[in-house]
Amino acid sequence: MENLTDKELLERRFNVRVYGLFVHSHLGVLLSHEELSGFKFTKFPGGGLEWGEGLTEGLCREIREELTLDLNINHLKHYYTTDFFQVSAFRPADQIISVYYKVAVPAEIQNADFTYFNEESKSKKQLFQWCSWTKLAPESCTFPIDQRIIQQLIQSRTH
Numbered sequence: 001m002e003n004l005t006d007k008e009l010l011e012r013r014f015n016v017r018v019y020g021l022f023v024h025s026h027l028g029v030l031l032s033h034e035e036l037s038g039f040k041f042t043k044f045p046g047g048g049l050e051w052g053e054g055l056t057e058g059l060c061r062e063i064r065e066e067l068t069l070d071l072n073i074n075h076l077k078h079y080y081t082t083d084f085f086q087v088s089a090f091r092p093a094d095q096i097i098s099v100y101y102k103v104a105v106p107a108e109i110q111n112a113d114f115t116y117f118n119e120e121s122k123s124k125k126q127l128f129q130w131c132s133w134t135k136l137a138p139e140s141c142t143f144p145i146d147q148r149i150i151q152q153l154i155q156s157r158t159h
Contacts, residue, residue: 003092008077015094019046020071021079021149027112028132029153030105031140032066033052035125041089041142044100044111044149045128055099067128068120075104080152082145089143098145133157 021044032045045066049058056073059132063071079100088094109116118126131140136154138147 012093012095015088015091015096016049016055017096017098018049018062019044019098019146020059020063020076021099021100021153022103022105022109023153024105024110024130027105027110027114027130028136029130029140029150030109030114030128031131033127033129034089043141043146056101059101063103066126067116069106069108071103071106076101082148086108086145092150096145100149102108 024030030045031042033042034040046059046062047056047066050061053061056076059076060071060073063069079102080098080101081100082096082098085097086096088096112130114128114130114131118128133154136150138150141147141150
């Protein structure tokens with residue numbers, strides 16, 4: 001953080017992210033493979049909260065935009081909120097706060113071969129695929145908070 005410019009230091013902010021954990025007992029976990037400005041990364045479906053949105057409203061919007069699925073907020077269960085300091089990979093003056101919800105997996109995507117390319121996104125390339133339990137590891141995702149979630153999901157499956 002010491003490499004920030006004076007302007008960046010003045011513009012420090014919280015960046016609230018909200019993600020859906022589509023977890024299926026046989027299929028594994030749904031992940032999003034993305035490319036933004038040449039940077040490739042893998043994360044959970046979801047993204048940034050917009051001004052005026054609540055957490056579940058933001059998650060429902062993100063899932064509608066990314067996967068063209070309409071979520072019922074009654075089928076969302078809070079799973080985790082970031083409890084440690086994390087700098088944004090995209091904006092060093094941002095502190096990331098991520099909130100994760102377990103999502104009831106809709107029938108439309110309960111297929112081992114489910115792959116969805118988000119063609120609507122004009123700013124990034126995005127592909128959704130199931131990651132099987134046998135292949136799932138913290139390194140399956142790019143970002144530290146997501147890696148912690150994967151570790152928790154794996155541990156909860158073995159206990």
